[in-house]
Amino acid sequence: MEHILSTEPYKGTRDFYPEDMAVQSYIFETWAKTAELYGYERYDASILEPSLLYKSKGAENAEMVNEQTYTFVDRGEREVTLRPEMTPTVARMVAGKRRELSFPIRWYSIPNLFRYERPQRGRLREHWQLNCDMFGVQDSASDVEIIALARAVLMSFGATDAMFMIRINDRKHMEKLYREIGITDAEIVRSLTQLNDRKNKIDHTEYVQNIETILQNHKLAESVLHLMEHATLENDVTRGLRSLGIAVTFDPTLARGFDYYTGTIFEFGDTNPENNRSILGGGRYDNLTAMFGGEPISGIGFGMGDVTMHDFLISHNLLPKEVTVTAPQLVILPIEPVYNIQALSIGESFRKAGIRTAIDYSDKKIGKKISIAVNRGTAYVLVVGEDEIAQNIYTLKNLHTETEEKGALDTLITALTKTRA
Amino acid sequence: MEHILSTEPYKGTRDFYPEDMAVQSYIFETWAKTAELYGYERYDASILEPSLLYKSKGAENAEMVNEQTYTFVDRGEREVTLRPEMTPTVARMVAGKRRELSFPIRWYSIPNLFRYERPQRGRLREHWQLNCDMFGVQDSASDVEIIALARAVLMSFGATDAMFMIRINDRKHMEKLYREIGITDAEIVRSLTQLNDRKNKIDHTEYVQNIETILQNHKLAESVLHLMEHATLENDVTRGLRSLGIAVTFDPTLARGFDYYTGTIFEFGDTNPENNRSILGGGRYDNLTAMFGGEPISGIGFGMGDVTMHDFLISHNLLPKEVTVTAPQLVILPIEPVYNIQALSIGESFRKAGIRTAIDYSDKKIGKKISIAVNRGTAYVLVVGEDEIAQNIYTLKNLHTETEEKGALDTLITALTKTRA
Numbered sequence: 138m139e140h141i142l143s144t145e146p147y148k149g150t151r152d153f154y155p156e157d158m159a160v161q162s163y164i165f166e167t168w169a170k171t172a173e174l175y176g177y178e179r180y181d182a183s184i185l186e187p188s189l190l191y192k193s194k195g196a197e198n199a200e201m202v203n204e205q206t207y208t209f210v211d212r213g214e215r216e217v218t219l220r221p222e223m224t225p226t227v228a229r230m231v232a233g234k235r236r237e238l239s240f241p242i243r244w245y246s247i248p249n250l251f252r253y254e255r256p257q258r259g260r261l262r263e264h265w266q267l268n269c270d271m272f273g274v275q276d277s278a279s280d281v282e283i284i285a286l287a288r289a290v291l292m293s294f295g296a297t298d299a300m301f302m303i304r305i306n307d308r309k310h311m312e313k314l315y316r317e318i319g320i321t322d323a324e325i326v327r328s329l330t331q332l333n334d335r336k337n338k339i340d341h342t343e344y345v346q347n348i349e350t351i352l353q354n355h356k357l358a359e360s361v362l363h364l365m366e367h368a369t370l371e372n373d374v375t376r377g378l379r380s381l382g383i384a385v386t387f388d389p390t391l392a393r394g395f396d397y398y399t400g401t402i403f404e405f406g407d408t409n410p411e412n413n414r415s416i417l418g419g420g421r422y423d424n425l426t427a428m429f430g431g432e433p434i435s436g437i438g439f440g441m442g443d444v445t446m447h448d449f450l451i452s453h454n455l456l457p458k459e460v461t462v463t464a465p466q467l468v469i470l471p472i473e474p475v476y477n478i479q480a481l482s483i484g485e486s487f488r489k490a491g492i493r494t495a496i497d498y499s500d501k502k503i504g505k506k507i508s509i510a511v512n513r514g515t516a517y518v519l520v521v522g523e524d525e526i527a528q529n530i531y532t533l534k535n536l537h538t539e540t541e542e543k544g545a546l547d548t549l550i551t552a553l554t555k556t557r558a
Numbered sequence: 559m560e561h562i563l564s565t566e567p568y569k570g571t572r573d574f575y576p577e578d579m580a581v582q583s584y585i586f587e588t589w590a591k592t593a594e595l596y597g598y599e600r601y602d603a604s605i606l607e608p609s610l611l612y613k614s615k616g617a618e619n620a621e622m623v624n625e626q627t628y629t630f631v632d633r634g635e636r637e638v639t640l641r642p643e644m645t646p647t648v649a650r651m652v653a654g655k656r657r658e659l660s661f662p663i664r665w666y667s668i669p670n671l672f673r674y675e676r677p678q679r680g681r682l683r684e685h686w687q688l689n690c691d692m693f694g695v696q697d698s699a700s701d702v703e704i705i706a707l708a709r710a711v712l713m714s715f716g717a718t719d720a721m722f723m724i725r726i727n728d729r730k731h732m733e734k735l736y737r738e739i740g741i742t743d744a745e746i747v748r749s750l751t752q753l754n755d756r757k758n759k760i761d762h763t764e765y766v767q768n769i770e771t772i773l774q775n776h777k778l779a780e781s782v783l784h785l786m787e788h789a790t791l792e793n794d795v796t797r798g799l800r801s802l803g804i805a806v807t808f809d810p811t812l813a814r815g816f817d818y819y820t821g822t823i824f825e826f827g828d829t830n831p832e833n834n835r836s837i838l839g840g841g842r843y844d845n846l847t848a849m850f851g852g853e854p855i856s857g858i859g860f861g862m863g864d865v866t867m868h869d870f871l872i873s874h875n876l877l878p879k880e881v882t883v884t885a886p887q888l889v890i891l892p893i894e895p896v897y898n899i900q901a902l903s904i905g906e907s908f909r910k911a912g913i914r915t916a917i918d919y920s921d922k923k924i925g926k927k928i929s930i931a932v933n934r935g936t937a938y939v940l941v942v943g944e945d946e947i948a949q950n951i952y953t954l955k956n957l958h959t960e961t962e963e964k965g966a967l968d969t970l971i972t973a974l975t976k977t978r979a
Contacts, residue, residue: 174915176917179580211674282902377902380899477697481703482801492595
């Protein structure tokens with residue numbers, strides 16, 4: 138007797154049954170369509186990457202890679218990581234063909250990403266993400282476009298501006314503001330940014346204490362707190378967005394984690410208080426390709442996860458009720474298995490006309506076969522038995538309208554093709 | 559100074575730049591369309607699977623899993639494998655919802671699969687595969703359909719019957735033929751099947767010697783050799799295929815490796831002698847869900863790899879010359895960066911009309927911007943400068959026909975929308 142295996146997927150991953158996959162495909166296809174509308178071209182790469190791609194930024198990164206990613210050593214003694222994010226990969230690809238590519242380039246991808254979460258947190262270990270990036274242009278119009286594109290992606294699902302808010306910040310602007318109140322040390326700026334990144338996870342008292350600790354100067358700490366509450370931003374990016382009718386809120390505490398951001402950073406949040414999560418985020422990174430040598434290539438982009446996207450759609454009731462695009466339109470029902478091959482042959486004729494057709498070869502009773510077709514969301518059924526074959530007169534039943542049409546196969550195929558057009 | 563990283567992908571994997579991705583997407587979309595035409599619904603799962611899923615069939619399998627797959631232990635002491643094939647995963651999913659699913663079901667997926675090849679062989683460590691499977695029906699019509707579907711997939715790329723040949727075998731039929739010449743020991747049958755699986759890798763003398771070694775009986779060995787050369791197959795599957803006009807060749811030496819096949823097995827081969835490889839293969843497995851407990855559920859399916867598919871298309875010159883579906887249709891060219899935001903705003907109008915539009919924000923000269931657009935395969939460009947904005951008269955250039963049209967933006971958008979329809 139063999140050991141009985143569990144049918145559960147690996148911890149922190151999901152199975153996509155056809156009904157789940159239909160939703161996932163709807164999200165992916167809408168993502169792809171909008172990115173292509175903005176002139177972005179699709180790319181992809183392997184989920185396996187040399188670990189060095191994530192560790193190159195020093196010991197701190199190396200530790201994070203070992204602790205928070207799937208990293209292992211292969212038999213060739215190469216250290217391999219399942220990609221935790223796509224930006225290092227796309228930077229690698231762009232740097233690898235920098236001489237052949239005609240900049241500016243617009244690229245998008247829908248990769249799956251992996252992170253090694255502690256099980257108790259209950260977060261997923263594998264998720265998908267839309268990544269859109271533009272390379273080779275520093276003009277503020279590209280910052281405006283990438284934010285307009287992110288907004289357009291939400292709009293393409295039927296969202297309205299009231300459903301989300303766009304927060305924006307600028308690393309260079311923050312450096313300038315810090316300089317104006319007397320903070321010039323890059324390490325201190327970095328510590329303040331890291332603190333802001335954790336701001337929502339700690340209470341205000343702790344936040345204030347941390348600022349005092351970083352600055353070791355009460356007056357300076359008060360200036361920083363004042364800045365966080367009252368600073369403003371007015372630049373080419375905010376003006377460009379305003380000219381397109383896109384409202385953004387400046388948030389000097391917006392940090393977006395990644396060290397590699399160098400200019401504009403932004404984040405879209407759900408305005409529904411029941412879904413208090415960031416929907417997407419991104420920013421400009423002007424030095425990321427530098428780790429591959431050569432002159433740095435400017436990049437700006439964003440990432441949007443499938444889980445947060447799905448939560449947003451649910452939160453605003455934007456998910457269409459019927460996302461069963463791949464269900465067959467017609468199911469052919471042989472009365473008995475002896476007519477199965479004949480039914481298959483009839484099915485071929487409907488398929489030639491472009492009609493998604495399945496055949497129920499089981500030995501179930503006709504009534505049972507019909508109820509399975511109904512449950513699957515199929516619109517039409519066609520019964521095949523001795524009389525039908527002998528006379529070439531078939532009955533095409535519409536399960537939705539409960540009407541039917543009788544006729545020769547050719548007639549019914551033509552009728553069904555017209556109905557679909 | 560940071561260490562300079564390589565821009566190469568991880569060994570045995572591929573980067574898909576937009577031009578490669580366009581080909582890959584063309585293959586995937588054609589696969590998906592044909593599978594859906596036959597009523598198959600898409601599913602997916604994580605690439606991470608518990609290693610037990612592949613090891614459950616005994617020590618021999620366990621060794622193969624350790625040596626030929628990416629298998630590692632996670633921090634929860636779980637052994638994890640990057641899936642080397644999709645069939646165990648789909649069997650797990652079907653078994654997991656056996657009570658809710660209405661059989662028969664038709665499912666397809668386009669998973670990426672991983673194998674740990676020895677580097678010197680030069681084979682890829684990651685590839686994609688179309689997997690189509692039908693569950694819950696044993697009637698021979700399902701065997702016929704799955705072979706008809708595999709053929710239809712090739713036809714949907716423009717292939718003709720002359721470009722491939724279909725070899726078929728049947729494990730149960732072979733057992734009967736072996737029994738008729740006096741071989742009843744299941745272990746011996748298994749050894750002969752395993753030998754046939756290696757047949758193309760050894761010469762005829764070695765093949766004959768191996769048969770003698772397995773049987774330890776010269777006369778029986780001669781009977782087996784005679785059987786391999788002269789046996790025939792005539793059953794419901796071959797008759798059904800013939801009634802659909804699908805020619806197949808019975809090959810008693812066809813083995814298809816996997817132990818889990820129990821009935822019909824088949825393989826499509828390229829008839830072009832320069833591409834001497836199997837294009838796809840599959841078969842019936844009636845016991846695969848049994849490892850999850852409960853009554854076994856019959857399954858039949860096939861897998862078709864992206865690399866072999868691509869080789870087949872190249873071998874028969876079937877790959878369309880222009881597979882650049884995602885390239886923007888229009889590129890807007892601001893004469894100077896000061897017009898970038900205006901150009902972006904104009905771009906939004908074209909996008910609202912469904913036209914894939916990009917804008918060149920770089921500070922390159924107009925001539926250079928046009929030549930980049932030409933290289934990218936873009937059909938139209940629109941120049942934006944002071945005069946155009948002041949007069950609202952723009953020039954839409956068709957780069958393919960070298961014609962142009964002048965007019966207000968609305969007029970040009972309408973014209974371009976009509977051209978596309």
